[in-house]
Amino acid sequence: MSELPELEEWIAVLDASIEPIATRPVDLTDPDWVRKMQEGPHPLDEAGIRPEAEAALRDVISRYAEGDAEGDEDLRAALRALLERYRSFCWAVTLPFEPTPEGFRQQLREMSVKDHGGDTRDMMLALNDLCGQAREAGVDLRPLLLDVAHISSDVDKYGMGSMRGILLRAAGREPVGLW
Structure with a gap:
């Protein structure tokens, strides 16, 4: 778990890049709001951080799996808490x-x-x-x-x-x- 501060720093930077997009108001009174969201760029592409964000999530998942192999519930709990803290990152980043x-x-x-x-x-x-x-x-x-x-x-x-x-x-x- 000694490397988690570095991972958290990396995710915090990515989260800060995504947060303005994730929290941007949506005008639900606009009858075309769904179409506009669907046709707009993905938040990771809009922020210009897709490769870095996907790499960070892959790293998180890899460590989560390593925690499984080692039976390390503390590591898995720390990784779950990390993603809960950085909600914009968690919301925007998914792997195909x-x-x-x-x-x-x-x-x-x-x-x-x-x-x-x-x-x-x-x-x-x-x-x-x-x-x-x-x-x-x-x-x-x-x-x-x-x-x-x-x-x-x-x-x-x-x-x-x-x-x-x-x-x-x-x-x-x-x-x-x-x-």
């Missing part, structure tokens, strides 16, 4: 899904370290979509869901279940419901 078992595992680790992200409901919808894509690609979901569930937080942050519980429910092949 590769429809392979390892790609699915990587996406699950990303969800796990982000620990619900900003909204459990959005995370559940994303998990259902991810599971559907992986299933279509022929990925055996259950062992990977169980694998990542065992390193996930068991804290029920928002009253909809812990990340561990949500992944365990998904491993039971039920859609992760919102109610």
